[in-house]
Amino acid sequence: MKLREISGLIFIIGLGLLLGAVLKILAYDNTVGMSILARAPLEVGTANLVTSVLLAYRGLDTLGELTILFVAATAAGMVLGQRRPDAAFEPDAGFILRIAADLLFPFLIILGVYIILHGHLTPGGGFQGGAILAAAFFVPILASPASPFNHRVSSTIEGLAGAAFIIIGLVALFDKGDFLAPLFGTGEVGQLFSAGSLPLLYLAVGLKVGAELAGLLARLQESEVSD
Structure with a gap:
């Protein structure tokens, strides 16, 4: 075996031992999950209880995830840099693919926005909808240099x-005493205008994730072209 393979195997074994020790020390406790199932509809007003966890009960962790994504996208953008002015674009992917990309663009935008705005009602939300928004702008980039994306x-x-x-x-925090506590009331569970400010948070997450991923993918495409 090569040295790299041996080191990888040692890492996997060590990680397994660490996880085993952690699971042995920490007792499994499902009372937190049961408490959220019982209290979230009244306290937060979300039909999708995952949203209540992501944006209310552990919203600070979600902010940390957004920070990690921002740092990663910024670092990748700095490494890839700007496209050289003298770098020529590759020719179009063809008439059929270009037209198909243009036709898909509005549908992907609508789907992404729908998933973001209904994240408190159905599976989905800001991260998933943001990824679809990023794809909406990246598909035309692959088909043609004349894409609607602007850095x-x-x-x-x-x-x-x-x-x-x-x-x-x-x-x-200042109004309710808790960071990211739902504002504007909870509304009626299952309705579009419910869960207070959580849909606004998901909208912010979706736009941020979509912009960051689209920018990163565009940088990657420009880097490939300039090479």
């Missing part, structure tokens, strides 16, 4: 969405 607009949306997430959390 400056993407960076602006990303910054505003991140700021909106934090501002909503701070307003909740």
